[in-house]
Amino acid sequence: MRVVISIGGSVLAPDLDADRVAGHGAAVEALVEAGCEVGAVVGGGGVAREYIGTARRLGANEVQLDQFGIDVTRINARLLIAALDGLSAPSPAHDYEEAGEALRRGDVPVMGGVMPGQTTDAVAAALAEYVDADLLVYATSVDGVFNADPDTDPEAERHGRLTGAELVDLIAPMSRGAGASAPVDLLAAKLIERSKMRTIVLDGTDPERIEAAVLRGEHTGTDVVPEGCTENPDGWSR
Numbered sequence: 001m002r003v004v005i006s007i008g009g010s011v012l013a014p015d016l017d018a019d020r021v022a023g024h025g026a027a028v029e030a031l032v033e034a035g036c037e038v039g040a041v042v043g044g045g046g047v048a049r050e051y052i053g054t055a056r057r058l059g060a061n062e063v064q065l066d067q068f069g070i071d072v073t074r075i076n077a078r079l080l081i082a083a084l085d086g087l088s089a090p091s092p093a094h095d096y097e098e099a100g101e102a103l104r105r106g107d108v109p110v111m112g113g114v115m116p117g118q119t120t121d122a123v124a125a126a127l128a129e130y131v132d133a134d135l136l137v138y139a140t141s142v143d144g145v146f147n148a149d150p151d152t153d154p155e156a157e158r159h160g161r162l163t164g165a166e167l168v169d170l171i172a173p174m175s176r177g178a179g180a181s182a183p184v185d186l187l188a189a190k191l192i193e194r195s196k197m198r199t200i201v202l203d204g205t206d207p208e209r210i211e212a213a214v215l216r217g218e219h220t221g222t223d224v225v226p227e228g229c230t231e232n233p234d235g236w237s238r
């Protein structure tokens with residue numbers, strides 16, 4: 001199975017704890033040992049948002065703010081690379097071609113951000129489409145896509161299953177400025193819809209949940225399924 005894992009910065013490096021990063025590296029290694037081809041994309045998290053907030057107060061424009069975010073995502077990507085113990089190329093891939101070449105060599109391509117106007121959610125969706133992945137997993141700080149922000153609305157209810165089109169409709173009204181928070185960004189949702197990519201959004205704070213979702217199809221987050229998909233394909237139970 002070929003899988004792309006998007007690891008939020010708030011999941012991988014909220015506090016630069018080496019053990020936490022090592023745990024995510026170990027999860028990626030376990031997937032590789034189980035026979036998966038894995039690509040990883042790393043987000044910027046709270047650190048990116050702090051830089052963006054400060055630069056915004058200094059008068060930077062949105063593209064400049066995105067560049068701050070991209071730089072932080074790439075530093076976080078380097079952290080994951082450091083934990084992967086030689087399984088990946090020594091630096092984050094700059095584009096999808098470089099990442100695809102790494103995958104063909106048998107390495108784990110690791111990416112951060114690539115260009116302003118999006119988030120690493122979109123990078124992960126584009127990488128998954130580019131390498132023709134079987135599965136895309138968003139390991140984020142909340143356990144799926146809800147009908148309201150679960151961080152602020154205690155009544156928020158999780159969607160267990162959505163089509164790509166439903167995901168697009170849910171995400172479309174959410175904020176889009178640099179550093180914005182949403183379970184996935186709008187471009188990512190559109191890429192998932194267009195590519196009909198099997199996608200899971202889950203709480204990835206415990207990296208073992210990522211392994212369980214990929215290897216055994218076990219998770220409590222949100223499945224995004226192609227339109228008209230009614231059955232559970234093998235290894236993709238809920």
Ligand SMILES: Nc1ncnc2c1ncn2[C@@H]1O[C@H](COP(=O)(O)OP(=O)(O)OP(=O)(O)O)[C@@H](O)[C@H]1O
Pocket residue numbers: 007008009010011042043044045046139140141142144145146147148149150151152180181182183
């Ligand atoms: N309807 C919704 N469903 C799920 N999460 C939502 C929703 N609306 C807003 N959110 C927010 O989306 C955020 C998703 O995680 P967040 O962006 O913080 O981290 P991440 O995906 O791990 O990436 P990074 O930290 O790198 O930006 C959560 O903080 C959650 O509060």
Ligand SMILES: O=c1ccn([C@@H]2O[C@H](COP(=O)(O)O)[C@@H](O)[C@H]2O)c(=O)[nH]1
Pocket residue numbers: 008009042043044045048065066067068069070073112113114115116117118119120121123177178179180
């Ligand atoms: O391709 C990209 C990726 C990221 N950004 C900017 O960085 C921040 C942080 O990324 P997250 O994926 O949200 O952690 C994001 O809000 C963008 O401002 C980007 O411009 N392009």
